[in-house]
Amino acid sequence: MRTIDDQVAGVDARTVVLVEGVSDRVALETLAARRGRDLDAEGVRIVSMGGATNVGHFLDVFGPPGRGLRLAGLYDAAEERWFRRGLERVGLGANLSRDELAALGFHVCVADLEDELIRAVGVAGVREVIAAEGDLRAFRIFGRQPAQQDRPVEAQLRRFLGTQSGRKSAYARALVRALGPDKAPRSLDAVLAQV
Incomplete structure (x- = not known):
């Protein structure tokens, strides 16, 4: 099984979309392809984190403390607290509302995907x-x-x-x-x- 460090090591992008699991990544990639978008050519990588509790580490690597890449994400409503805490910890806001999370590029699935x-x-x-x-x-x-x-x-x-x-x-x-x-x-x- 790949570690988180293994997962992030090979990511070359200008924008990283953080998602909880593989199905989220597959859904976004499929929708982008249906719309004629080539995310790889655009420098966009969708990274499956293996669960919302890992978001802090991925934000450390890809966000302001790390590579300083443009970030976005998709999360389940029940996992919002993990995204809110992680984004706050890397300096992207405090006491973020759902609308503020969306303004940062992080969007909620009402229950789940x-x-x-x-x-x-x-x-x-x-x-x-x-x-x-x-x-x-x-x-x-x-x-x-x-x-x-x-x-x-x-x-x-x-x-x-x-x-x-x-x-x-x-x-x-x-x-x-x-x-x-x-x-x-x-x-x-x-x-x-x-x-």
Whole structure:
């Protein structure tokens, strides 16, 4: 397994977008490609940090204390405190509000990436994607589990996307590809608009 230092050593960029996990990186890269953007050619690197609690170290390396690169990010609402603390610690503000975080280029997913994508694609659209990926039978079996039966379908879908290693990333790509024109989640749109 690569250490954080290994992850940052090879990053050559003018702008770094910090994201919690691989599925966030995949979603942003897929959306950028759909829009005809070549982030590598633009000097933009999306760095998966392996969790929000690592943001401080990445800000130390890429932000004002380190390389002084332009920064942006995407985070889940429940993890906002880690981003706020990290940005404050490297001198990019104090007692930052969500709007101030956004002005710095750091945008929130209301619950998480999967929730954003499910709302943007819609339940019927997500079911179509699941069928196209060959997972409809598995989703139906999952939905019959006692713990899932009384939950709203959106909650079932969100949980299903995280039940198997690699599934979040695969579905991040597939769901972004399934987005209708101008239907991208606001948080993903906002990050790409700032880099």
